[in-house]
Amino acid sequence: MAGPAGAKGVTLFNVAAPDDALRQQSCRNNVIHVAPSRAMLADALAQYLVWKKWSRWVLAYGSHPEDGLLADAYRRSAKRFGARIVKEVEFKDTGGARQTDSGVVQTQAQMPVFTQGLPDYDVLVTADENEVFAGYLPFRTWDARPVAGSAGLRPVSWSAASESWGGAQVQDRFIRMAHRRMTPLDMQAWTACRMIGEAASRSGSTDPGKIMQNMKSPDFGVAAYKGQKLTLRDWDLQLRQPILLDDGRTVVSVSPQPGFLHQVTELDTLGFDRPETRCKL
Amino acid sequence: MMPIRTAAFAMALVPLLAAKPAAAYMAYVTNERDNTMSVIDLDQMKTVQTIPVGQRPRGITTTKDGSQILICASDDDTIQVVDPKTLHVTGALPSGPDPETFALHVSGNPLYVSNEDDNLVTIIDVTTRKAIAQIPTGVEPEGMAVSPDGKTIVNTSETTNMAHFFDFASQKMVASVLVGARPRIAEFRHDGSEVWVSSELGGTVSVIDPVKHTVTHSIGFDVQGLRAEGIQPVGIRFTQDDATAFVALGPANRVAVIDTKTYEVKKYLLVGQRVWQMAFTPDGKYLLTTNGLSNDVSVIDVASLTVVKSIPVGRLPWGIVVAPQ
Numbered sequence: 001m002a003g004p005a006g007a008k009g010v011t012l013f014n015v016a017a018p019d020d021a022l023r024q025q026s027c028r029n030n031v032i033h034v035a036p037s038r039a040m041l042a043d044a045l046a047q048y049l050v051w052k053k054w055s056r057w058v059l060a061y062g063s064h065p066e067d068g069l070l071a072d073a074y075r076r077s078a079k080r081f082g083a084r085i086v087k088e089v090e091f092k093d094t095g096g097a098r099q100t101d102s103g104v105v106q107t108q109a110q111m112p113v114f115t116q117g118l119p120d121y122d123v124l125v126t127a128d129e130n131e132v133f134a135g136y137l138p139f140r141t142w143d144a145r146p147v148a149g150s151a152g153l154r155p156v157s158w159s160a161a162s163e164s165w166g167g168a169q170v171q172d173r174f175i176r177m178a179h180r181r182m183t184p185l186d187m188q189a190w191t192a193c194r195m196i197g198e199a200a201s202r203s204g205s206t207d208p209g210k211i212m213q214n215m216k217s218p219d220f221g222v223a224a225y226k227g228q229k230l231t232l233r234d235w236d237l238q239l240r241q242p243i244l245l246d247d248g249r250t251v252v253s254v255s256p257q258p259g260f261l262h263q264v265t266e267l268d269t270l271g272f273d274r275p276e277t278r279c280k281l
Numbered sequence: 282m283m284p285i286r287t288a289a290f291a292m293a294l295v296p297l298l299a300a301k302p303a304a305a306y307m308a309y310v311t312n313e314r315d316n317t318m319s320v321i322d323l324d325q326m327k328t329v330q331t332i333p334v335g336q337r338p339r340g341i342t343t344t345k346d347g348s349q350i351l352i353c354a355s356d357d358d359t360i361q362v363v364d365p366k367t368l369h370v371t372g373a374l375p376s377g378p379d380p381e382t383f384a385l386h387v388s389g390n391p392l393y394v395s396n397e398d399d400n401l402v403t404i405i406d407v408t409t410r411k412a413i414a415q416i417p418t419g420v421e422p423e424g425m426a427v428s429p430d431g432k433t434i435v436n437t438s439e440t441t442n443m444a445h446f447f448d449f450a451s452q453k454m455v456a457s458v459l460v461g462a463r464p465r466i467a468e469f470r471h472d473g474s475e476v477w478v479s480s481e482l483g484g485t486v487s488v489i490d491p492v493k494h495t496v497t498h499s500i501g502f503d504v505q506g507l508r509a510e511g512i513q514p515v516g517i518r519f520t521q522d523d524a525t526a527f528v529a530l531g532p533a534n535r536v537a538v539i540d541t542k543t544y545e546v547k548k549y550l551l552v553g554q555r556v557w558q559m560a561f562t563p564d565g566k567y568l569l570t571t572n573g574l575s576n577d578v579s580v581i582d583v584a585s586l587t588v589v590k591s592i593p594v595g596r597l598p599w600g601i602v603v604a605p606q
Contacts (some may be wrong), residue, residue, distance in 0.1 A: 165464075166439060169379075169421055172398050200457055201442070221463045221482065223440070228510040229482040265508065 006030040011212055013192040016185060019069065023236040024272065028281035032215070033238040034192045038073040040271035041155040044243030044255035045148055046077035047269070049183070051257045054122035054146070055083040058115075060134070062125035063092045070127035074149070081260070087117045091133040111140035120142070126150045152247065156253070158187030159246035165227040191224045193237070198222045227254070233268070236279040240267040306562050308569055309350055309537035310578060311338035312595025318352065319594035320368065321569075321578065323562060323603070326590050335361050340382030341600035344407060345389030350505045350602070351407075353380040353394070360394065360405070365604055368437045377403040382600070384425035384434075386449070393434055395422035402436050404452070416452055418445050426467040426476060433491055435476055437464035444478045445485070446494060460487040465598065466558075468517040470541070477562045479514035479528060486514055486528055488544065498544045500528075507533055516558040520583065521565050527581075529570055536570060536579075538586055550588055552579035560601045570600035571575040 002012055007217070011030045015020065018038045036044075049055065057078060061071035071088070077083050091114065115124065115137070124141055126149040128134035134151035146152060160181035162172060170190075174182040195215060200206060203214035214220060217236075221229035226242045233240060245253045256266040268274070306323035308514040312331075316338060320330040335354025343350050343365070350363040353376065359376040360383070376383075379398040386393070391413060395405040400420055404413045418440025426435040426450075434447040437460070438562070444467055446456040462484020469476045469491070476486045488498035502512045513531035519541070520526075526539040532555050553572025560569050565606075568581040578598060580590040 113364050166397075166421065169398055198442070198462075221462055223442075223482045265510065 002028040002031050009208065011208065013195075015188040015192050016137075019022060020073065020272065023238050024278040027046045027236050027281060028270040029237075029281045031237060032192070032232070034195070034197070034238070035188045036157050036241060036243060037238065037271050038070050040238075040241075041243060042070070042073035042077040043080065045153065045155040045245065046074070046081045046083055047243055047255045047257040047260050048253050049123055049125075049148065049155075050081045050083055051259065056120065056122045057083055057085050058121045058123075058124045058145075059085050059088045059125050059127065060115075060137070061088070061090055062130060062132050062134075063090060063149050064130050064132075066129040067127045070129055070150075073117050074125055074127060085125075086121050089102065089114070089118075091128070093132045095132070107136045108140060111136050112142045115140075115145075121145065123148055124152075126152075153252055154246050154248075155243050156246050157241065157243065158182060158185045159251050160242050161249060162225065162244055162251050164251075165225050167225045187224070191222065191230070194224060195222050195239075228267075231265075231267075233274075235274050235277045235281070236272070237281070238271065240265065240270075242267065243270060290380065294581045302439055304449055304451055307526065307565075307604075308560065308562075308578070308601055309341060309343075309363075309365070310571060310594045310598045311341045311352055312576075312597060313337055313339055313573070313599040314478050314597035315595035317595045318350075318363065319578075319598070321592055321594070323567070326580065327592055328455060329596055330368060331362075331595060334370065335359060336364070337480070340380065341602045342383065342385055343602050345385065345605070347605040349407075350604075351383070351385075351392070353382060353600075355379050355381055356396075360392075362410075372410065374407065375403075376405065376421045377401060377412065377415060380421060382425060386427050386429050387431040393427065393436070395425050395436060397421055397439075398472060399421065400438075401432075402447070414452055416447065416454070418454070419443050419457070420576050423526065424466040424468075424478070426437050426469055428469050428476070428491060429473040435467040435469075435478075435491075437465045437467050439481075442480075442483075443491060444476070446491070458487075458489055458494050460489075461499070463483040465515045466517050468519065470519050470523045471521060472523055475544045477517050478524065479517055481513045481515060481531065484509055484512050484514065486539075487518065500546070501546050502528075502530060502533070502537055502546060503537060504530070504533055504549055516570070517555070518559045518561060518568065520561075525583075527559060527568055528560055531555055531557065532574075534572075536568075536581065548586055550581055550586060552581070552588055553577045553591060557598070558600045560603050562603050563606045568578060569601055569603065571601050573599065 004224040012031045124147045126272045138147045152206035199211045199215040203210045260269045291529045310319040322329045337355035340353035352361045358378045360376040362372040364371045377396045380394045381397045383394040392405045401415045419441030421439035424437040435446045444455040453551040461480025463482040466479045486500040487496045512533040516529035518527045528537040535549040537546045554574035557571045570579045578592045582589045
């Protein structure tokens with residue numbers, strides 16, 4: 001889609017796709033990535049787990065192609081931040097109804113067995129983008145271990161529990177308008193609109209060319225209730241952003257974590273940094 | 282033994298009380314997290330009392346005659362009136378929802394309140410305690426300021442990133458000036474020639490000509506060893522002669538001292554963590570800062586530009602006012 005659009009001078013805002021390939025070998029000059037990539041999300045979680053000294057991971061991944069890509073992101077993060085994956089297990093999606101009358105009984109029997117006989121580990125990291133199994137793992141693992149990734153402690157661009165940095169105000173406005181709580185996808189779409197508005201007001205123009213020129217300039221930044229302004233990486237047009245670690249009820253932490261240093265901005269400790277990029281714009 | 286000790290204690294106490302000047306400066310601090318207000322005696326340089334107030338207290342000021350303390354109790358959707366003599370909450374002003382901060386007109390009335398959740402400025406008559414008007418403004422209104430001549434009201438909006446200028450008489454918006462991201466505070470020089478607006482995420486202070494409504498200077502900050510995103514300007518105060526401006530830099534834990542002629546930063550003063558709002562003592566000798574994360578108030582000696590004391594208060598101190606004499 002980006003190719004034909006680019007030929008017509010159209011810029012696309014990717015508010016949903018987490019694929020790293022879209023920011024790497026398949027990157028485009030006319031695609032702005034507002035959604036965080038899998039690598040950014042995995043790095044955000046990895047930093048916290050390492051800070052917590054939960055550095056021995058079991059990686060449980062699903063059988064869908066996206067789960068494989070997310071598992072790759074966790075493997076990369078483990079290597080980057082000094083965690084060790086002591087065992088990998090795959091959960092095969094064999095189809096069937098998710099919830100039946102006796103489903104709870106089955107799940108309670110199935111999940112402990114799925115996590116039985118693992119080597120010593122600190123935390124179960126799950127890669128399950130289609131919500132097939134990870135949601136059933138907390139409190140059902142064979143050993144008493146925390147669950148993170150696609151369930152338990154989840155790295156997200158937004159949480160309805162985030163109240164810091166003026167978050168309470170945007171949450172209130174959203175609920176008043178939509179009669180439900182604000183999801184990560186909502187926030188990503190809002191941020192994209194906010195970026196366009198910001199670039200339009202800064203450039204003083206409604207001309208798409210001038211708006212995009214402003215957005216891609218080094219001075220561009222947008223406020224999005226994350227405690228610091230969000231800026232664009234010039235090497236792959238990915239929005240730099242803090243990632244929230246959410247347990248479904250509270251924001252447990254916000255990455256990047258203290259101590260993970262960077263020569264330009266700590267936000268570039270999340271995802272593919274300039275020297276690693278394979279994107280040629 | 283006992284009577285003698287009591288007598289000795291009483292004797293020691295009497296000269297102390299007598300020596301206390303009739304006019305001890307008192308500072309009042311809102312503790313956002315504790316739902317309390319700390320009372321600081323500036324002769325003793327310590328917190329002498331802590332009183333319960335409404336939920337999430339933030340903006341704080343006194344009426345012109347000093348007879349009432351006004352507190353934005355944001356989560357109670359009200360402004361509380363506290364009697365500084367008895368330290369009792371004696372009443373409330375109809376602030377509209379989620380009042381964050383406010384500014385009193387130079388004449389002492391009315392009060393301009395920013396309603397953060399509803400994109401409104403509420404105007405309140407503090408004598409009759411009635412809301413006179415609500416005027417729409419930018420998204421997430423924050424800082425409020427009144428020009429020294431009383432003719433212009435300024436409101437900053439955190440999400441629209443503008444300083445909005447209102448005409449006092451007509452209550453109409455006359456201009457909006459684009460500033461850096463997330464503008465927090467607007468503050469007029471005492472001579473009224475400029476209004477300064479701090480941008481928390483933009484990391485700058487915009488100097489605005491209040492007649493032409495243009496940004497004439499943008500002041501940036503550079504603290505060695507700190508990243509640009511860790512420098513977030515919030516509170517602004519001018520010395521009485523307007524020669525020097527002080528800007529609180531939030532999580533940079535510093536107050537910048539700025540020469541208002543050259544717009545250069547002369548010095549950075551290390552204070553407590555997440556320095557937020559500031560207030561001068563009436564004699565201009567000290568500048569007090571609230572430090573949200575270290576739960577204290579730093580005392581800056583204005584003449585020597587040194588931090589001389591830190592005074593523990595409640596949790597998450599936000600606003601501060603020193604009672605007029």
